[in-house]
Amino acid sequence: MAKKQSLTMRSLHYYWLATRRHLGLFVALVASTIGFCGFLTYGNPYVMSLIVDRISAAPVAADEVFTVFGPYIAALIAINFAGQACSKLQDYTLWKLQIAVNYDLATTAFDCLCNQSLSFHSNRFGGTLVSQTSKFMAGYTQLLQTMNFPFLPILCSITFTCIILLPVVPVYAGVLMAMLAVYAMVSYLMYKRILHLNEKAASAQNQLSGELSDAVTNILAVKTYGREDYERGLFDTANREVVARDSKRMRASLARGVTTAAITVIIMSVVTVFISGGNAWFGITPGTVILMFTYTNTVTNQFNFINTGLQRINQAFGDASGMTAVLDEPRLVADKPGARPLSVELGDIDFKGINFWYTDGDVKTQVFNDFNLSIPAGQRVGLVGMSGAGKTTLTKLLLRLADIQEGEILVDGQNVADVTQTSLRRQIAYVPQEALLFHRSIAENIAYGRPDATMDEIREAARAANALEFIEALPQGFDTITGERGIKLSGGQRQRIAIARAMLADCPILVLDEATSALDSESEAAVQEALSNLMEGRTCIVVAHRLSTVASLDRIVVLSHGRIAEDGPHAELVAKGGDYARLWNRQTGAYGEE
Template identity: 60%
Template sequence: MASGKSATSALPNKGDRRNKGDRTTIRRTLHYFWRVTRQKPGAFALSIISSVGYIALLTFANPYIMGLIVDRVQASPVAPDQVFSVFGPYILGLLVVNAVGQTLSKLQDYSVYKLEINGDYQLSRLCFDTLSNQSMTFHNSRFGGSLVSQTSRFVSGYAGLVDVLTYALWPTVASVILTVGMLAPTAPSFVAVLMVMLVLYVVLAYRMYQRILVLSANASKAQNKLSGVLSDAVTNILAVKTYGREDFERETFTVANREAMVAANANMRASVQRGFMTSFLITVIMFIASIFVSGGNAWFGISAGTLVMMFTYTYNLTMRFNYFNSMMARINRALGDAAEMTRILDEPTLVEDDEGAPALKVSSGDIDFEHIGFRYPDAPADDKVFEDLNLHIPAGQRVGLVGRSGSGKTTLTKLLLRLDDVQEGRVLVDGQDVSHCTQQSLRQQVAYVPQEALLFHRTIRENIAYGRPDATEDEIRSAARQANALEFIERLPRGFDTMVGERGVKLSGGQRQRVAIARAILVDAPILVLDEATSALDSESEALVQDALENLMRGRTALVVAHRLSTVASMDRIVVLSQGAVVEDGTHHELVEAGGEYAGLWSRQTGGFLEGDAADAAEAAED
């Protein structure tokens, strides 16, 4: 029993693991923030110097000079005609102190602007680079709206931390040092008591800060979830309206909104509780200060000017520590807001280029899948999509990939494009292992047309020229003509300058697909991947798109994924996949004659044609 108890006690509990994870996240967040800050060492140094100088002059030098004036007034009367001769140096000193102090105040603002502008730029780029380089597995499991929200919160977290350091922390530290330095020679016992109270204040505030940090992170996480729910509903607003699901989406949003409110309330209650406790300590400190000021002259012979200075310094210091409460709350908020994006930045990149990886060079377009083994990273170890799959596609051949849903057709195209990396085997293009070439060079050699056209909320011209932004107007028009898109584009009021809307919603499905095909034609890549490029179109649009695809495939190695077998009946070759394996391989006629899985699929899609009818259909498709 004893040994069992010991073993159990040695295991970290869930709370310990969570706290350790939170501390690690904080360290990593500060690492990213410091990496950006040290790019502007001058601005960072100026923020400290200006903050300390501003406090030293306006908060400490001003009361000091006023204390000297009080002592001089108390020493002996000053005749009216001697005011400027006696107090002139003090007045001049106050003028200089305030002029320099105000200048430092503006330099303080300048340094903050410099740090925050640089931080906004560098951290936004860091987040964008990280998100754009992550695999599709990563993106498919996350809300796009949440990622945008997390990026915004990460960047604003840095700005919040810069603000709190410059306007609160550095002035507070300077206030403590200057208070001790100015008062210790005349009131050492008072300074000792003051320091004990302030240490107690800091310890109490920090312990409560550790608890509130978790609550701040929870509140930030709930807000990011709320942003994701809102983004999901707005992005799919057509589905919401056409299915009459406004009430359901409203309830989903309300639940997420309520969770965000509960998390924010928990954070607020803890912050207010800490505020009451720390305010009590501030009151005690001021009570002690009032006793020392009242008896300072009688007990210790301290002059009236020094007593005024003592009270002013103590009051200013307690106000600074009163801000310490809000300062810790703002640090909590900044680090809590940044926490989720920090974890994303620290996630391993599932698809990453080798250091110094060469660019892929395609001369002909041969494709080889050699002994491919693959499973998705979030799938169980025994749940493989492919195991020892082999497939050779000669240059210039048009190959159709068919099979039931889940057979691995689309996954195979993703492995070719390195949207995911294989765990076993190799994908070769002209004998080059794509996993050892740069991703950008690979994808620049492959024109990809998916089932749903991927259009940006930009002009038609920009969307067509996306893969070749340096294309001429004539080249863009020629690509649109070959894609059977020129006619409808020229009918639009603004032609090629028409904004297509988010994801191309201002265009019909057939129009969007033809714009996407025009983009692929303009790229003129040696390898073409079509993933269900016509399955969602009506008959008229499909005929136009099919004709455009014929233009696109001419002279290229083409890999065509299709559920609608009429799409691939005219291909040079058809590969049938089942449960991640190649089960049939041949021309349409050969596979129908074989009477295997493809023949069964063809029969079901064509309404049970006889073999001769199937052959006629194949001939028609080829024509």
């Protein structure tokens, strides 16, 4: 329970950080709500009680109505004008505050997700993170509206009732406040008992969103393998869990509602006795009797909304809990305080004494142990080896998509851990094995690394990547929307757009991770020529399984189990007859001659 409460307090912390940026709006909202409640709910009955007492005191002649009741009429008009003004101000500040704070909360969540490490995202459903962000924002809106009604009006009701009735009927006011305190205490205790149910319900909803996202994202695999029924089974299981947890929350809330309703009946019974005998026992005037009933009825009616309000608060904190936990997670890869921008003039790369391992739960998987590799500026280096040898991991460490545990990675003598991640990655053009495209136009995707590029420059990059012909054949050309993750294009087309993006970025360091793996032989030959031109004068790291893509490079490094097994030019390694030669022979068919 302590952990649950801590998560609730952390959610409040993030909500308050965003709210205090707009403190003026928040104060205006509270003040207008108090004014609205005070003027219309308590001011009007109070003046009416004075009118009733005046009528009860002595008859008023027809020609004296405005003389006698003029001040009361003026007071009622002023009270209603002020109350309506507060009501409109309340509407404005509530909407304005919700809009402003939700903008800040969305920005906070987006920044957090974008700045988290790659391992963070690899262990989570993308759809779940999107759902948690939406619920985090919705939670604030619900919390603010619940504060605005019913809880702030309830506090106002208690305060105004005490101020007005306590001097007139102190015994009644005391008894009423005592019963209301019992009501509030019972509601709160029952609220604490079901707090965890809302977080479990929110967790089930997030899991449901994740299952839906996973199936939709991989819909091609679902359909081509005929697994619609299987995915529906997974979704149905998650959906039934949502129903079960929501039902449990509903039953607990209804039980709380029945209990508090019984207390309300007791309160109104006591009120009826006091009102009936008020004049006989305490000499209470008719106007005061009206005040007692009106104010008590108002308070108890508003207290009826405590259950609904607490349920909404429960749901709000439950919805916020997922993103709150994400916001509280430490960044596995973070800039050091005072990190400076990376400045690259040559492009030397040095891996010195690298120790790196993955941790999955309690299992530690060592990838590199005292690994050393030096790449002089302008050298084109191929990384080859069996799957799991550490080729792609090495490029991710260079890009600081994960942090090493020991050692250092230097670019032009600057430790990448001491520079800003943004400046590091803007100096490295990276083309991954699976092309990463946005649901935007082809032109926007190509210019992603250099958004200020002209259309002529975008076109030239596409031509150099052997992509211009198929792009211009599309009905909308460069304005064609690629679809989510580039789904509207073939694998080879997506890869060529990614290569065009790297060409346009024109970075001093180039990293190609199986960049030509999705190309047919004819396209590969054309792109290889373009890549050769792109590599000229740049430090290049090329990860490849197809050795034909690295045979012409200056140097080839063969990795095996996170260590360098061989290192040298293609011809030298083939002549040596080691691991590289065996791989080369298998791929070229030369092994049959051995």
